[in-house]
Amino acid sequence: MFDTIYFDKNYVCPLCGGKIESVQVKEFENILKKYRIKDCVAHAEDMRIVRNVLFCNKCLTSTGKKIYIVIGRGILLGITDTLDEATKLLNEMNLERIILWYHELYQRYMDEQREKASYRRFLDELHEWYSKRFYEIPEDQKSRRFLCIWNRRHFEGALSPVEAIERFITCKKLLETLNEVWLEGKEILEIYYEVEITAGEESWSVDIYQDDINERCGFNWTWKVISKKKLKIDGEKENELPDWCIVVDEPFSDEVVHKAVHKWLSVRGYEFDVKMIAVEHAKGSEPLKERADL
Numbered sequence: 668m669f670d671t672i673y674f675d676k677n678y679v680c681p682l683c684g685g686k687i688e689s690v691q692v693k694e695f696e697n698i699l700k701k702y703r704i705k706d707c708v709a710h711a712e713d714m715r716i717v718r719n720v721l722f723c724n725k726c727l728t729s730t731g732k733k734i735y736i737v738i739g740r741g742i743l744l745g746i747t748d749t750l751d752e753a754t755k756l757l758n759e760m761n762l763e764r765i766i767l768w769y770h771e772l773y774q775r776y777m778d779e780q781r782e783k784a785s786y787r788r789f790l791d792e793l794h795e796w797y798s799k800r801f802y803e804i805p806e807d808q809k810s811r812r813f814l815c816i817w818n819r820r821h822f823e824g825a826l827s828p829v830e831a832i833e834r835f836i837t838c839k840k841l842l843e844t845l846n847e848v849w850l851e852g853k854e855i856l857e858i859y860y861e862v863e864i865t866a867g868e869e870s871w872s873v874d875i876y877q878d879d880i881n882e883r884c885g886f887n888w889t890w891k892v893i894s895k896k897k898l899k900i901d902g903e904k905e906n907e908l909p910d911w912c913i914v915v916d917e918p919f920s921d922e923v924v925h926k927a928v929h930k931w932l933s934v935r936g937y938e939f940d941v942k943m944i945a946v947e948h949a950k951g952s953e954p955l956k957e958r959a960d961l
């Protein structure tokens with residue numbers, strides 16, 4: 668077993684020009700953990716420099732390029748190209764810096780705790796939902812407990828536990844990727860759709876694409892916006908749709924779609940601006956291209 672360290676900046680393979688994003692190491696706990704700079708990788712007394720050689724996963728060759736992994740007070744301080752730089756980094760450690768790093772580590776620790784709790788709650792509720800057959804309860808007999816199921820949105824309308832899990836995972840991926848994109852500094856999300864719908868159409872639904880999200884998550888589309896009229900005609904219920912389906916009560920227009928996506932984001936705490944672009948101006952995403960090739 669091993670652990671993997673992801674670089675902040677990618678290295679380029681000197682042999683094939685491929686991107687090298689990470690290195691496998693055996694110096695830590697060897698529990699298949701993925702580490703990034705500033706992560707806690709070892710005990711607080713651990714101060715050392717680990718030499719490693721970059722391996723290219725594209726041409727499956729050891730590149731011969733040495734790197735130095737610096738660990739100070741158990742924290743992964745950085746990766747350098749030379750031993751001198753590594754030593755300098757280690758020597759620059761001071762109390763103030765350590766406090767700052769621990770401050771960030773605590774934040775990450777809390778994020779992880781929240782994440783863990785959300786998976787645990789999902790599993791508990793999934794079990795309760797199916798063991799108590801909550802899906803059979805008629806609308807007018809729904810108990811307080813039923814209404815308190817936090818993950819109800821993923822359960823109602825799902826045809827099986829597998830579909831409920833898929834909905835949960837998809838939502839998590841979508842929200843995580845939005846966080847990622849925001850942290851990378853992107854503030855405007857370009858969205859578009861492919862189909863032609865006449866403005867003013869009352870019964871409509873449209874798949875909305877956001878290329879970055881689709882690319883990173885492997886989604887075919889990002890959101891679906893659907894009108895109440897269409898929902899009624901299809902005999903579907905709003906509460907049974909997955910979280911990425913947005914229901915609106917207005918005739919079709921670009922503005923309505925734009926507003927719907929913007930609102931979906933803002934009620935979830937995202938401050939993105941949304942920009943509608945024409946399909947011919949979109950770069951497209953891998954999943955979309957693959958689908959077009961079929």
Ligand SMILES: [Zn+2]
Nearest residue numbers: 680683723726
């Ligand atoms: Zn290579």
